[in-house]
Each structure stands twice: as structure tokens, then as C-alpha cells.
Amino acid sequence: MASLLLAHALGGCAHLLPGAASPEGGSRGKPSTGWLAHGSRLPDRGPGFEALRTETAGGLHFGTDRLVGMVRRSARAVMRDGVAVPLKVGDLSGLRGGLVTRHHSHRNGRDVDLLYFARDAVTDRPVVSPGFVRFNRAGASIGVATPLRFDAARNWRLVEALLQDPHVGVIRVFCAAWIKALVLDHARRTGAPSWLVERADLVLVQPGDSAPHDDHFHVRVACTPAERVLGCQDGGPLWPWLDKDWEKGDATPLDDDALLALMEPIPPGYEHGPPVGESSPRAAAAKPEDPAYSTPSSALVCR
Numbered sequence: 319m320a321s322l323l324l325a326h327a328l329g330g331c332a333h334l335l336p337g338a339a340s341p342e343g344g345s346r347g348k349p350s351t352g353w354l355a356h357g358s359r360l361p362d363r364g365p366g367f368e369a370l371r372t373e374t375a376g377g378l379h380f381g382t383d384r385l386v387g388m389v390r391r392s393a394r395a396v397m398r399d400g401v402a403v404p405l406k407v408g409d410l411s412g413l414r415g416g417l418v419t420r421h422h423s424h425r426n427g428r429d430v431d432l433l434y435f436a437r438d439a440v441t442d443r444p445v446v447s448p449g450f451v452r453f454n455r456a457g458a459s460i461g462v463a464t465p466l467r468f469d470a471a472r473n474w475r476l477v478e479a480l481l482q483d484p485h486v487g488v489i490r491v492f493c494a495a496w497i498k499a500l501v502l503d504h505a506r507r508t509g510a511p512s513w514l515v516e517r518a519d520l521v522l523v524q525p526g527d528s529a530p531h532d533d534h535f536h537v538r539v540a541c542t543p544a545e546r547v548l549g550c551q552d553g554g555p556l557w558p559w560l561d562k563d564w565e566k567g568d569a570t571p572l573d574d575d576a577l578l579a580l581m582e583p584i585p586p587g588y589e590h591g592p593p594v595g596e597s598s599p600r601a602a603a604a605k606p607e608d609p610a611y612s613t614p615s616s617a618l619v620c621r
């Protein structure tokens with residue numbers, strides 16, 4: 319019944335609902351206050367990627383199907399360019415979303431941290447990122463024993479893949495302003511299409527309310543129309559180039575009865591997401607002195 323109503327509400331075009339095989343699953347609420355229904359788990363490793371921390375070590379591996387798919391696809395895209403080292407993936411969300419340590423957001427399955435690709439500063443060989451490594455304006459690592467260099471080429475390749483992924487709408491890629499400059503300078507120098515560079519210029523942004531993100535990209539994808547009906551809030555701009563499937567305005571307005579029929583009942587006490595500590599007990603047990611999170615930057619307060 320709910321599916322029929324939903325299809326009707328969206329103009330009778332159920333095929334226009336990306337990721338809507340299960341209307342009950344997906345992202346709920348805001349990235350900073352919401353939760354996750356029936357999320358997918360990103361494996362600890364796969365073609366071209368590797369989790370920074372296993373789940374048992376407090377890593378957060380759950381997201382919407384789309385977000386998990388995006389990580390897999392973008393990692394493969396960079397790997398196809400002949401890169402032997404994996405993309406290091408930081409936190410997604412907890413099993414059911416909700417409040418997690420280390421982050422303001424990451425609560426409703428649409429945020430993921432992707433560590434920067436790096437090269438050995440001496441040999442110039444690609445290296446597996448040892449963790450959250452900060453980079454300065456010249457692209458040199460800060461505070462690590464083995465000096466590294468920001469790999470602008472591969473990091474641009476990653477951004478390209480994210481922005482061109484047809485299955486998600488990437489609305490934000492948070493990173494420090496000087497990291498953005500390194501990436502876009504490379505793109506312009508190497509003749510990347512101007513339309514793509516212009517999009518990247520809009521989507522890549524330094525957050526104003528948390529650490530500047532000089533040690534990882536924080537990627538956020540849009541809600542689907544089906545999720546919006548169920549209360550998902552994007553937490554970023556819906557860019558004009560995103561496929562119309564992602565636009566807010568492609569649904570026939572719902573009358574109150576139809577809307578109520580579609581609303582999930584929110585369990586008592588869950589009005590602002592699962593109670594503290596319930597969503598990710600393992601994350602809460604993570605040791606703050608873990609070397610992967612020991613650099614004095616955005617590690618403890620990602621967006």
C-alpha cells in the first residue's frame with residue numbers, strides 16, 4: 319500500500335526512485351541528527367579499497383545502498399587507472415545510524431570519509447595511506463615520520479569518479495581550501511573538462527563549523543525522493559546538474575492523508591535518532607589514542 323501511494327505521489331513512476339527497492343530502508347532525518355534504516359555494510363576490503371579500521375576496532379561501516387556502492391565504484395575507477403594501492407576508507411555510519419564518536423554527522427548513512435591518496439616524498443611511489451595524514455599548501459605531509467606527498471592526480475581521479483557517479487548525487491565533498499586548490503590546479507593543468515572542474519569547484523568546500531579537513535575528503539550524498547518523503551533532509555545543496563531523479567520538485571504534492579500513510583512511526587525515544595550509545599557500542603569502545611586517529615587535526619571532530 320505504501321509503495322503504491324509512494325509511486326502515485328511521485329507521478330506513478332516507481333522506476334524514478336533510485337535505491338527505492340525497499341521504501342522502508344534508507345536515510346532518515348539530517349546528517350547530524352538522523353538515523354539509518356536497513357543499511358548496507360561496506361566490507362573491510364574489496365577491489366581497490368580497504369577500511370581504515372575494522373568494525374571490531376570501532377570502524378563504522380554502514381550506509382545506504384547507494385553510498386556503499388559509490389565507495390566501491392569510485393575505488394574501482396581509480397584502480398582502473400593502474401594504481402596498485404587501495405583507497406583507504408574511514409567511517410561511514412553505525413548499523414542503525416545515530417550518534418557516533420568522532421563525528422558531528424555520519425548519522426544517517428550518507429556520509430563517508432575517504433583518506434587522501436599519497437606518495438612517498440622521496441621515491442615518489444604511491445603508498446597505502448597510513449591513516450589520517452595532514453597535508454599543507456604545498457602538498458607535503460605534516461607530522462609523519464616518513465614524509466609523504468599529496469597525490470593530486472589520484473585524488474582528482476577520485477573526485478572525478480564521485481562527481482560522475484550516475485547512481486548517487488554527491489552534494490558535498492568537504493576538504494580544506496588548500497587541498498581543493500591542489501586538486502583543481504591539477505585538473506586544470508591536465509586539461510580536465512571545464513564543466514567538471516566547475517562542478518568540483520562548487521562541490522568541494524572547506525567546512526566552516528569543524529576542522530578544515532586537511533587529512534581526508536568527507537563525502538555526502540543526497541537523499542532520494544523516496545527517502546525525502548520519509549523525512550530525509552539532504553544537508554547540502556541539490557546542484558542543478560544532478561539527474562532529475564534527485565530533485566526535490568519532481569513529486570506530485572502529497573495531501574495530508576497520503577503523507578501520513580507514508581510516514582514511518584518513530585519509536586518512542588528515537589525522535590532524534592537512536593539513544594546515545596545504542597547505535598554503535600563498538601565505536602564508543604574505540605581507543606582515542608589509536609594511531610590512525612592520532613594526528614591533531616579533524617580526526618576527533620569530523621563534520
Ligand SMILES: [Zn+2]
Nearest residue numbers: 431536620621
Ligand atoms: Zn566525515
